[in-house]
Amino acid sequence: MDVGPVASAGRPRILTPGRSAIGGLILALLLLPLVGGQYAQYVAIQVLILSLFALGFNILFGYTGLLSFGQAGFYAVGAYGCAKLLLLKPSLLFGVIGGTLLAGAAALVLGVLCIRHTRIYFSMLTLAFGMMIFSMALKWRDFTGGDDGLVGIPRAPLEIPGLVSVSMASMGRYYYFVLVVSLLAIGIAYRLVHSPLGLTFQGIRDSEGRMAFTGVSVRAYRLIAFVIAGLYAGLAGALLPALENTVTPPVAHWTTSADPVLATLLGGIQAFAGPIVGAFLFFMIKDIIVRFTEYWLIWLGIIVVVLVMGFRGGVVSLATARWRALRPGREAP
Amino acid sequence: MTEYLLETKGLRKTFGRLTAVAGVGLGLTEGTLTAIIGPNGAGKTTLINLLTGLLTPDTGTVHFKGEDITRVPSHGRVRRGLSRSFQIMNIFPNLTVRQNLLLPALARRGRNLHALARLEEETGANAEAEELLREIGLWDHRDVRAGALSHGDQRLLELGIAVGTRPELCFLDEPCAGMNPIERQTVLGLMRKLSGQRRTTFVIVEHDMDVVFSLAERIIVMNHGEVLADGTPAEIRENRVVRETYLGAEV
Numbered sequence: 001m002d003v004g005p006v007a008s009a010g011r012p013r014i015l016t017p018g019r020s021a022i023g024g025l026i027l028a029l030l031l032l033p034l035v036g037g038q039y040a041q042y043v044a045i046q047v048l049i050l051s052l053f054a055l056g057f058n059i060l061f062g063y064t065g066l067l068s069f070g071q072a073g074f075y076a077v078g079a080y081g082c083a084k085l086l087l088l089k090p091s092l093l094f095g096v097i098g099g100t101l102l103a104g105a106a107a108l109v110l111g112v113l114c115i116r117h118t119r120i121y122f123s124m125l126t127l128a129f130g131m132m133i134f135s136m137a138l139k140w141r142d143f144t145g146g147d148d149g150l151v152g153i154p155r156a157p158l159e160i161p162g163l164v165s166v167s168m169a170s171m172g173r174y175y176y177f178v179l180v181v182s183l184l185a186i187g188i189a190y191r192l193v194h195s196p197l198g199l200t201f202q203g204i205r206d207s208e209g210r211m212a213f214t215g216v217s218v219r220a221y222r223l224i225a226f227v228i229a230g231l232y233a234g235l236a237g238a239l240l241p242a243l244e245n246t247v248t249p250p251v252a253h254w255t256t257s258a259d260p261v262l263a264t265l266l267g268g269i270q271a272f273a274g275p276i277v278g279a280f281l282f283f284m285i286k287d288i289i290v291r292f293t294e295y296w297l298i299w300l301g302i303i304v305v306v307l308v309m310g311f312r313g314g315v316v317s318l319a320t321a322r323w324r325a326l327r328p329g330r331e332a333p
Numbered sequence: 334m335t336e337y338l339l340e341t342k343g344l345r346k347t348f349g350r351l352t353a354v355a356g357v358g359l360g361l362t363e364g365t366l367t368a369i370i371g372p373n374g375a376g377k378t379t380l381i382n383l384l385t386g387l388l389t390p391d392t393g394t395v396h397f398k399g400e401d402i403t404r405v406p407s408h409g410r411v412r413r414g415l416s417r418s419f420q421i422m423n424i425f426p427n428l429t430v431r432q433n434l435l436l437p438a439l440a441r442r443g444r445n446l447h448a449l450a451r452l453e454e455e456t457g458a459n460a461e462a463e464e465l466l467r468e469i470g471l472w473d474h475r476d477v478r479a480g481a482l483s484h485g486d487q488r489l490l491e492l493g494i495a496v497g498t499r500p501e502l503c504f505l506d507e508p509c510a511g512m513n514p515i516e517r518q519t520v521l522g523l524m525r526k527l528s529g530q531r532r533t534t535f536v537i538v539e540h541d542m543d544v545v546f547s548l549a550e551r552i553i554v555m556n557h558g559e560v561l562a563d564g565t566p567a568e569i570r571e572n573r574v575v576r577e578t579y580l581g582a583e584v
Contacts, residue, residue: 188449191448191449195448195451195452196439196445196448196458197445197446199428199435199436203425203428205427206424206425207426210423210425211425213411213498214437214439214498215440216408216440216445
């Protein structure tokens with residue numbers, strides 16, 4: 001379990017193995033458009049989107065102990081919201097920020113109803129509300145375009161009025177936009193889970209009763225976690241329309257809610273990086289298995305089952321354990 | 334008229350056809366270490382649950398420092414100066430011992446909402462948690478996952494979390510259950526120390542009569558959801574009804 005800061009002895013090292021790995025990864029991501037083609041960039045954007053989606057989900061699940069099966073609802077509010085705004089005013093930031101905030105507002109409203117319950121009752125409620133949003137996407141033709149969804153969404157330029165206007169026409173530019181937004185959002189999430197608020201979430205996960213008796217309104221904090229997860233789902237969804245130029249009802253379907261769950265279980269719920277690593281693996285596994293069979297989800301399911309049964313901590317914990325075993329006599333940070 | 338720290342009137346709680354607490358009226362005085370005793374099923378834990386907001390009474394009222402808190406939720410009562418430990422251990426098993434004690438310290442300072450502050454920078458709360466770590470004798474285990482502690486150490490930790498909110502009135506539900514004599518002495522020592530230094534008033538539910546009679550200044554005996562007797566240890570020892578129904582040959 002990610003138990004937060006542990007007192008470190010001696011002088012802090014600036015270049016730890018962890019930091020070097022993160023630095024290397026960011027460098028690789030920055031260089032990707034130079035070495036990879038359009039397809040690589042397209043997949044990388046999808047990985048980043050799922051990373052944000054799963055990261056928010058894990059703040060709710062891994063850190064606060066609430067399993068939501070309805071995150072696709074907020075993902076869809078972000079996607080449709082951003083698409084509608086882009087059709088209204090072709091400005092990328094306007095669409096992305098607007099879509100994210102709309103999803104946050106939806107999470108606030110539905111959250112008030114959901115967080116009154118815990119465990120399976122909470123999960124079922126989120127599933128029900130998620131499917132309600134799916135129905136709306138499907139049936140509210142005038143607003144959502146029904147089955148056909150919203151089409152012809154422009155990949156609007158990145159405009160900051162009076163400052164800059166950068167065209168996003170090429171995939172490479174949009175990739176860099178998504179990368180910067182993702183790194184910012186991941187950075188904020190990292191600060192958050194290592195803050196007093198993050199520790200409060202973990203306290204609620206471990207024991208609601210004990211947490212209430214430290215003088216904290218558990219419901220209020222569950223709602224905060226729910227809204228944060230909604231904002232991250234919304235941001236992930238809002239990055240979608242400009243990539244695909246279209247938004248269709250399946251983004252709201254409960255099977256989409258399963259994506260962050262699977263990614264998080266793959267990577268591991270117990271580590272901050274779990275959902276990010278999981279999102280990467282999710283697309284890698286999909287990409288490899290899809291070449292052999294169209295039933296790739298079955299194989300992904302089997303891999304997740306084996307991981308969960310054999311090693312609850314997911315791939316990240318497995319890797320950390322191997323790393324520690326390889327370097328005996330050294331306490332990992 | 335005495336001004337009570339906490340006062341109940343006609344407190345009643347039923348579960349279906351079972352009356353767990355049957356119209357209890359009592360006043361707890363500041364600074365008086367009180368023990369609630371009674372046979373299993375006498376309603377002791379239900380009474381504490383009613384006083385700390387875990388349960389809502391069917392009828393009756395609870396006043397704390399003169400304010401009616403009958404409908405105030407648990408966390409609101411904690412903010413007003415109430416705290417408790419649980420009969421069944423209740424800690425944060427996946428957090429470190431230090432983090433367990435950091436949570437009440439953060440809550441007391443209203444810091445829980447700080448989303449972008451670093452935990453290490455919460456100097457006030459950290460100092461408070463470290464002081465508590467030393468007081469409950471768990472300094473050497475500060476970075477251990479709380480769930481990995483021994484039973485006795487976990488109970489000490491729970492006591493630490495309960496007093497970490499710096500309560501004026503603290504209920505401890507069987508604080509010494511399953512402890513070895515050394516751990517028991519730590520608990521009793523800490524209670525005495527905090528009673529004196531921070532003027533915390535403790536109310537304990539305890540089955541160990543040695544602990545009760547050596548520590549308590551006042552004893553409330555419960556049976557069938559009612560207060561059977563209420564008085565000093567000497568008075569309780571002499572009470573014929575109590576001897577017959579509960580203490581028997583123990584005392």
